[in-house]
Amino acid sequence: MAIGERDPITGRHTTGHEWNGIEELDNRVPRAVIFFLIVTTLFSIVYWVLMPAWPLGVTYTKGLLGIDQRATVEKAVQEAAARRAAWTDEIARLDFAEITKRPELMRIVRESGSTLFGDNCAACHGTDAKGNPGFPSLADDAWLWGGDPETVAETLRIGINSTHPETRFAQMPAFGRDGILDRTAISSIVSFIRNNAQGIDDLGPLDSKGVKEGAQLFAENCAACHGEDGRGDPAMGAPDLMDDSWLIGSDRASLIGTVSQGRQGHMPHWEDRLTETDRKILAIYVTEIAGGRAGAAR
Known part of the structure; x- marks a missing residue:
């Protein structure tokens, strides 16, 4: 066709x-x-x-309307900063006790603190702040260096075993690796700790002789840092060994490994990465997670 x-x-x-x-x-x-x-x-x-x-x-070409998205974003950022300044100035000016008495500021602390914690702390301490193996729980009120907001803020500022010149420093010797104690002595110390610590129901093989010898060995080798009663020393970052909160584990194998090989944790310092106000908010937020009970000894 x-x-x-x-x-x-x-x-x-x-x-x-x-x-x-x-x-x-x-x-x-x-x-x-x-x-x-x-x-x-x-x-x-x-x-x-x-x-x-x-x-x-x-x-x-700029167009007849003269719209500039960069200028729009910059204006929005400036407006947000102005709104933020209204409460950041208050938080920066007031001390911790005064902030906790102001409901309107505590609402901001909870909202901003949750974001700051998720962005900077949750990777190690968990999104629920209950910690991970080797990283302490922040929700059980068991603190290494003290749990009042001022102390937590200082820990945030300088870190632990960090590169900050004022860092908090703590290290547990490797009693087995460095030949300070033999395997039998370490086992006796572990028996003593497990026999006296809270929350350990399954003690496993545990003889009274090992516990008695362990008490003496603990006094000679461990009490200088952890205290004669094993309750720790926040001035040295030495943990309480008699509660039911453990960084690595309370089973015999984990404790023998800890005493034999030693431990040295690390927390980065946040002075160069977070403002003083942000660290202040985080300190209040974290202590409130733990129940607001200041001054715990771990």
Whole structure:
């Protein structure tokens, strides 16, 4: 069928194109499509005139409306900073006790503290602040260096075994690796600890002789840091060994490994990464997670 001939079924002209016996009718483009194309073309032209659109080397056409997204974002940031300054200045000015007495400030502390904790602390201490093996729980009120907001804020500032020149420093000797104590002595110390610590129900093989010898060995080798009663010393970052909170584990194998190989934890200092106000918010937030009971000894 040639161009211009009519299709015998529809009576419409054809274009002359054919695919496997199927011929193309010379139908007009629907008016709705033409209308859509006209409208979108006009819209494009108007947009090009009104809005920043065309690159011109190192610059671009600014558009008649003069809209600048960078300026819009900068303005939004400045407005947010102004709104934030209204309460950050208050938190920076007041001491910890005064802040905790102000419900409107504590609402901000909880909201901002949750974000700060999630962004900076949760990777080690867990999203629920209950810690991970080797990283202490912040929700059980058992603190290495003290749990009042002022002390926590200072720990945040300088870190533990960090690169800060004022860092808190603590290290447990490797009694077995360095030949200070033999395997039998270490086992006796572990028996003494497990026999006296809270929350250890399954003591396993434990003889009275080992516990008695362990008490003497503990007094000679461990009490200087952990205290004669094993309750720890926050001035040295030495943990309480008689409670039911453990960094690594309270089973015999874990404790023998700790005493034999020693421990040296690490917490980065945040003075260079968080503002003083942010650290203040975090300190209050963390101590509130622990129940607000200040001054615990671990």
